[in-house]
Amino acid sequence: MAKDYSDPRTVESELRVWGDVFDKLPQVDELYVPGGDPGHTDPAVLFPFLAQVAEVLHRSHPHAGVWVSAQGFNADQMRRFYALVAARPPWLTGIVVGPQSRDGLEVQRAHIPKQIPIRFYPDIAHSMHSQLPVPKWDVAYALTEGREVINPRPWRKPRSFAITPRT
DSSP: OOSOTTSHHHHHHHHHHHHHHHHHOSOOSEEEEOSSTTTOOOHHHHHHHHHHHHHHHHHHOTTOEEEEEOBTOOHHHHHHHHHHHHTOOTTOOEEEEOTTBSSOHHHHHHHSOTTSOEEEOOOOSOSSSSSSOOTTOOHHHHHHHOTTSOOOOSOOOOOOOOOOOOO
């Protein structure tokens, strides 16, 4: 969410910050970067940056995948996004179709090479003004808490897991 990813100093600083975070995490399986929401970075700038992010990520997590979405892009940016995806950059694991995407899942699938996987990521993180708002929510509570309240949904039986420290 830096201001200008076309600025080499910004990129250098951001890569250092991202690298510090990656180094502190015991395991990263997948990195998902929402394309233009937030941040509003054009795909022509975003993709070269993500190529560098993937290099930094793979230093500490060599098998982690990198996924990106086209959230918040306008029509011209979507054309650039599709062209960049069609080039099949080696760092790109797949595409995420989520909230604030101009084109829905079916349209994106039609534009994206079949070899590149797509994940549907519905917006369940926001309580209102979203793809899946909380149904029949108490109006007073909704207006008090707003869109980004703690919102643990959906419900399912929890799974247990263990994190193994890196050696």
